[in-house]
Amino acid sequence: MPGLSRKFRSSATNRLNLAPETRLLLTFLASLFSLIFSSGLSLGILALVSAVYMLLEVRPKAVIIVYLAFAVMAAIALSCLKIISLFVPVMREQPLSAAFLPFVRMSISLNVILPLALNSKLSELANTLGRLKFPGIIKLPLIITIRFIPTFFNDLQLLREAVAIRFRGLSGPLFWLRHPLLLWRVFFMPLVVRLIRSADDLAIAAELKGLSASTDFGGGKILLANSDKIALCLTTISISMAYMAGQLSAL
Amino acid sequence: MLKVQSLTFTHAASNLPAVIDANFELEPGRALLVTGPSGGGKSTLLSLLAGLAPGFLKGKLTGSIVLDGRSPQDPGLWAENVGLMTQNPESQFLAGSVLDEIYLTLRCRGKTGPQAQQAAEERLSALGISDIRDQSVFKLSEGQKQKVILAALTALKPKVLLLDEPSANLDPEALVSLSQTLKMLVSEGLSLIIADHRLAWLRPVCQDILVLNNGQTVYRGGFSPLEDDNFRSHLGLRAVTLSSFDNLPKAPMGSGPGVWVDNLTFSYRGGPPILEDLNLRVDYDKVTAVVGPSGRGKTTVARVMCGLEKPQSGRVVFQDAPLKEAYGTVVLQNTDHQLYMPKVSSEIDLALAPGKKSRPTPTPKALEILEAYGLCHLADRHPQSLSGGEKQRLAVAVGLARPTKLLVLDEPTSGLDGLNLKLMSNQINLAAQRGTAVMVITHDSELVNLAANQVFDMGPSPS
Structure with a gap:
């Protein structure tokens, strides 16, 4: 049903008007080449281009929230690395850039997954994965994982509101600076509980709907608009540039 | 026909069973109301009937549930015939928008794209929520969420429909409308099981009653004993007649204390x-x-x-x-x-x-x-x-x-x-x-x- 695919292309959030097939392909290519490239320059170019793509597709508020969470995670990981290096001398000899490269790779994946998760309707994705003949064992976890991202944002928003209400009149930055453990308790603990519960809920929702690895969403032709073709051309050019930059920097 | 025999379930984290020796049969075209005090085992019973134990609901399950010779062992087939609306409808959303949710539900059951879209639009219209078809499910009111899940479930035309507290967030007009819709579905051969505290709106819908207290069946039969005030107050049940609040004064407007x-x-x-x-x-x-x-x-x-x-x-x-x-x-x-x-x-x-x-x-x-x-x-x-x-x-x-x-x-x-x-x-x-x-x-x-x-x-x- 190519016609249906067009009809279900969401317009409110899909600013670049890309087909889900294109978004999936961009996500796949960016993630693949972030693993293949080892040069910092190549990865930097990919990170930059993917960040531009994300900023064109996703609301700045969502980007800020995700990158704040990402920064906290990176800071914790780097701190742990620093502590380990005190006891393992060989780690001290590693250049600093080596510690950062995994985070650049992660940020590339993040930049392409966010537009896919926040701008795609689940039925679009299911239809697309059906058209692309993805095996059920990949299709089902992929659908649930992608659906988990907007749920995470919703939980975060509800939690922020609940904390704002409960600590009204107290919750200035100074209060939280004086009570960091309470901040951890009231914000991160419920978030963890909610995320576990949301994952369970999504699994039950899929079960109750009869969505399984063998569910067939049918096929149909893949139709690409001009915007999709331009996006794919730009992706190819960006990957080539990143590759060449990597080669030049190695000379 | 749905047959439940000697059904007992104990949650993994508990020593006491949540449902004890439940036995009943429900023929097509009949509606059963499950009521009783909070924590009596109503929601657990519905989850068991939906086939969620022991896969999702961890614990010890004994007894049997059979629908037309089939058991919940095959989750795909069971989900095709038994629909459940849980107490928290938000937890049942899989898609991100209203139309997409119903469309996806129908696609999971083998409807083609155009069939699914047409049926989804029809259900939205029947439940009077066409105006929110493109809204994000996260932006809906609790009542609207319930209506969307109901639209998705009824679009599938299951043999058995399980509703957990469907009246919790619905306004009186929506309840009357829901009551009429359910009556129509039951008359078409649906087996309906509703767990609810609010009894008044269910009188025209349910012929059979099951009262659970601490997991035990304390009453099984017709609606009439619920008319008895002593019976209801003994079990902490709610009223069976709709009360009006027309005599209460209207809230004032403008400045004041x-x-x-x-x-x-x-x-x-x-x-x-x-x-x-x-x-x-x-x-x-x-x-x-x-x-x-x-x-x-x-x-x-x-x-x-x-x-x-x-x-x-x-x-x-x-x-x-x-x-x-x-x-x-x-x-x-x-x-x-x-x-x-x-x-x-x-x-x-x-x-x-x-x-x-x-x-x-x-x-x-x-x-x-x-x-x-x-x-x-x-x-x-x-x-x-x-x-x-x-x-x-x-x-x-x-x-x-x-x-x-x-x-x-x-x-x-x-x-x-x-x-x-x-x-x-x-x-x-x-x-x-x-x-x-x-x-x-x-x-x-x-x-x-x-x-x-x-x-x-x-x-x-x-x-």
Whole structure:
């Protein structure tokens, strides 16, 4: 049903008007080449281009929230690395850039997954994965994982509101600076509980709907608009540039 | 025909069975009401019938459930024939938008794209929610969420439909409409099982009744024993007749001793106005019930009054309140996000003294508050391990523990039995007597009659 695919292309959030097939392909290519490239320059170019793509597709508020969470995670990981290096001398000899490269790779994946998760309707994705003949064992976890991202944002928003209400009149930055453990308790603990519960809920929702690895969403032709073709051309050019930059920097 | 034989289930984390030796049969074209006190095993029974145990609902299951010779062992086939709407409809959404949710549900059951889209549009129209077809499921009111899940379930035409507290967030008009829809589906051969505390709207729908108390079946038969006041009060059940609150005075407007909203206009980003030139006063010392159809903007008013949303025009005034006390507290419908601490008693202690180091033992004041809400025996439990009704009572207790000028309770009795309804209304009245302006957003006419001093009707839905 190519016609249906067009009809279900969401317009409110899909600013670049890309087909889900294109978004999936961009996500796949960016993630693949972030693993293949080892040069910092190549990865930097990919990170930059993917960040531009994300900023064109996703609301700045969502980007800020995700990158704040990402920064906290990176800071914790780097701190742990620093502590380990005190006891393992060989780690001290590693250049600093080596510690950062995994985070650049992660940020590339993040930049392409966010537009896919926040701008795609689940039925679009299911239809697309059906058209692309993805095996059920990949299709089902992929659908649930992608659906988990907007749920995470919703939980975060509800939690922020609940904390704002409960600590009204107290919750200035100074209060939280004086009570960091309470901040951890009231914000991160419920978030963890909610995320576990949301994952369970999504699994039950899929079960109750009869969505399984063998569910067939049918096929149909893949139709690409001009915007999709331009996006794919730009992706190819960006990957080539990143590759060449990597080669030049190695000379 | 659905046959349940010697069904017993014990949750993995508990020693006591939640459902004990349940036995019943349900023929096509019959409707069964499962009722009883909170925590009696109603929701667990429905989850068992939906085939969620032991896969998702961990525990020990004995006995059998058979539908036309099939058992829930094959989840795909079972899901095709048995539909479940849980107490928290939000947890059932798989897609991100309304139309997509119904479309996806139908696609999972093998409908082609055009068939699924046509059927989805038809169901939305039948339930009167076509106007929200493109909305995000996260932006819907609780009542609208329920309607969307119902639309998805009824579109599938299952053999057995299980509804857990379907009346919890529906307005009286929507309940009448739902009652008619269900009657029609039952007359077409559907087997219907409804677990609910509100009994009045179910009288024309259900022929058979099952009363569960502590997991045990204490009554199985027709509706008539529920007419007996002694029978109902013994089991803490709710009324069987719809109560009217026409005799309650209307809430005043304009300035006065209370929290008042003045010509409030509000719309969510890019959307049509939800509130237009709204005027309302919630008096100190009084309980004001805010009623109206789902999606009319009741929760939005509360969010604006408590500072969670900024209005496009108009203002909220806390009359005669010092600036530092001029804020409101709202107890939202989904209580999961409002409970943080490792123990029930610590939640109350945190509300009494925010920022103070947590104590290993509860304060006497915390125990006193828990006692008033019938939660004292749960003082050491983790709040997230409580039942829906218990969480609701705890969230209200937390909201009232800290003195506030305005307290908003959003559907505080949606999962409560008759006994806990009375307990909750007493506490709401006590809060008002202490000088708080209490605003109760509710569809529950029993609560309005028990607790409210005045009523504000938001009027009909704009659509």
